[in-house]
Amino acid sequence: MHLRIHNEGWVYLISSIILSIITLPFFPIIGIFLLILSFSFYYFFRDPIRSVPMDDVVVSPADGQVVSINESFAPNECKLKEQFNKISIFLNIFNVHVNRIPISGYVKSINYIPGKFFNASLDKASNDNERNIIVVEASNKDKIIFSQIAGLIARRIVCDLKNNQEVIKGTRFGIIKFGSRVDLYLPKKYNLLISVGQTLIGGETIISNPNNVININKTKKI
Template sequence: MRMRDTFIKPMHPEGRRFVAIFAVVTLVLFLISDVLGWIGVGLTVWCYYFFRDPVRVTPQREGLIISPADGIVSLIEPAVPPVELGLPDTPLTRVSVFMSVFNCHVNRAPVAGRVTAVAYRPGKFFNASLDKASSDNERNSVAIEMADGRQIAVVQIAGLVARRIVCFVGTGRHLAAGERFGLIRFGSRLDVYLPEGTAPLVSVGQTMIAGESIIADLASTEGGRGIRAD
């Protein structure tokens, strides 16, 4: 890897028009004041950084459930998947990953499989780190059926600042683990509902990397892990 690639990441196409808008506003600000113009430059760079879409190296062993988002594990608790997906109303372990405005916001499939349902539901815009965000906020839910017939639900949830959920896939689409399936602007959360009986291998407060960090292993008999924070 070249040194330049460490600092300069490719940008997702969804971000082009936003960066263009920020750049035009910056030019106008320079006409008003150099100080305001340089503030605009900083915000334009941040906008580019927000929509970065770096290459990720996804573990490919069958049974691994990969984090769909960059961010921090904010909640791990039992919950019923969104009713609009038509899944059984049995509580499953839900792992929530909170994305701040500084995280990469490209979302990736947690497992390989076929998309069996995609359901958008409008809602409110509470802080995405709150528990009630899962039920009250705007969301887009995706159900993925794996080769063994088990299903995983992954839910994009808008946050306090986010006002636009983007989903690139539809019903019937086959996804590879770690494949891009959507993004959210600007600050939000993703919930993953693990299959029944699956123990998460992460803990609240742990940092996740979309497409790389392992949330759970369906082939493992290991229980949940303890943590030590320094």
């Protein structure tokens, strides 16, 4: 089995394994605890390969449960005046926390905002919590916004993107450590194929099919 975890997880995994090896002969209970902790780090930072639809559709930027869908203006930092369909995805500590690009295009802006650490399942987390807001312009000039939001336990948002960078749908762009939320803002003309309470798979679950592609059968392992 191929061991694949996000780069951010290696320091936690290796440190806990080394400590468990050192302590196990002298303090077995502590050593066993550290071994369990090592497995927990691997599980949290796991980075599975996904089958990404290559047709002209929008995919989920994160694993997790849809906690709300509503109409909303874009975050003020985006400087966009139109309304969007806002989909909020809550990631608990058992979900994969690697984030993926929902649509191909170019990064137009990245805005990091320091903030609080309310429970990420609450609506106020979108505006009050630490967050990183990314705007991508698709090939048809539509603006797609997605926001990495730190949660009650999460204390660090990792984003590997840069302004004007070309991005490919389904590729990894970051991670939010230990419980979090991702908000996705789509133009109101985009149809939504998901519902509140649904569990999504990052890079795989189709959130919108704006061009009504009939046969969605092209996928790529990413």
